[in-house]
Amino acid sequence: MNKMRDFCGLVSIIGRPNVGKSTLLNRLIEQKISITSRKSQTTRNNILGIKTKDKHQMVFIDTPGVHINASKVMNKVLNQSALGAIEDADLIIFMLQRNKINTLDELILERLKEVNTKKICVINKVDQVASINSLLPVIEKLRSENNFAEIIPVSAKTGKNINELENMICQNLPENNHLYDSNTKFLAKESFMISEIIREKIIRFLGEELPHETYVQLQKLEDKESIINIDAEIIVARESQKGIVVGKNGSKLKKIGEKARIDLEKFFDKKVFLKTWVKTKKNWNNDSDFISSLGIGSLYD
CATH class of the missing domain: 3.30.300.20 (K homology (KH) domain)
Structure with missing residues (x-):
């Protein structure tokens, strides 16, 4: 009898400030482990959250938002931390919001083109758009100019399409032994x-x-x-x-x-x-x- 295979990988959540990265992590983990607010720099450490679903274990990093003008030492440290998480990931979730791609989104997308890691694009806050159809031009642009394994609109706030996103993540994890006990949701003192x-x-x-x-x-x-x-x-x-x-x-x-x-x-x-x-x-x-x-x-x- 063949042994059931295990899948496990480090999943980095990347995006500009205030696109809902911490809210998404909390929703996926089903527990508040990352603080949220409408202001940038809320997340300062790469939060490690764990979600185990049957044979799949997702180890999440919720990075600080990437800033264009990193003049202060603090912002430079946060940028280095966020972009460094790209290098370590087995899977990258790139987040943007609603139906617009701004300058900082474009800069991050260019950085992501330099790595061969599998990527999923998450368009958040779809609960704030009048019609899902308004996202189609953005989705087409993202698909034609980037190499995403999946593109999915979600609402981290309401939970819309979160189960579908979770399944996409599981499907793109590498075959590995699990790193943590199945009941572990986060690592923190x-x-x-x-x-x-x-x-x-x-x-x-x-x-x-x-x-x-x-x-x-x-x-x-x-x-x-x-x-x-x-x-x-x-x-x-x-x-x-x-x-x-x-x-x-x-x-x-x-x-x-x-x-x-x-x-x-x-x-x-x-x-x-x-x-x-x-x-x-x-x-x-x-x-x-x-x-x-x-x-x-x-x-x-």
Whole structure:
């Protein structure tokens, strides 16, 4: 009797900022492992998520969005991280949104032509187009000018065509032994997930008031029988930004902490006591050594 073959591969999700890469990963994994917002630079590390479906295991990398003007050290690190994920992949998912291909999409497509790795094109946010027929010219252009194994319109938000995309991914995985247990969905230290949950709330509640110049460092993680005590330091790049994060009489920091605590209690399924404060490290996002020490732009360990 022939042994059933296993299939496993590293799948990189590539695209410009805000096309829905993190939302797609969360939908595919069926669990929130990558933070989302409408602002760019939300994803700073290559998130490793795992989905096992029968004999197929998909190991996903959700990369930071690629930027045209990478002037700051932070943006350069993120670009290097995102483009580096192309080299390591067994399968590349290139994402764009709706029925337009912009300049940055074109630049990424040109970069993808340099690699022989199998590629699937995902056109996201089709729930926002009036008619699927409006996508046909874009699909034809993508098909004629690029070498995609598949092109599929989806909505990561609503789940439209996600099962079909999952099947396409499985069909294009190489034959390999599985790397992880079938129940494993993500690889992360608890400290990383805590920092990301807090950072997501900062991004969401501060809107356009504060650029992506914040980072969260855990100072204490104490897991007791009935409660988890967490101390977290929010780092900003300029002294003037401290007041933005804290808010009048501490109102914004309090709101960030309350919302983060709710998500942390869901994550741990346990009561959480969260203490946060804000500290300035001048121009930390232009300090390459400090950025490297934080692990930004790498797979988290």
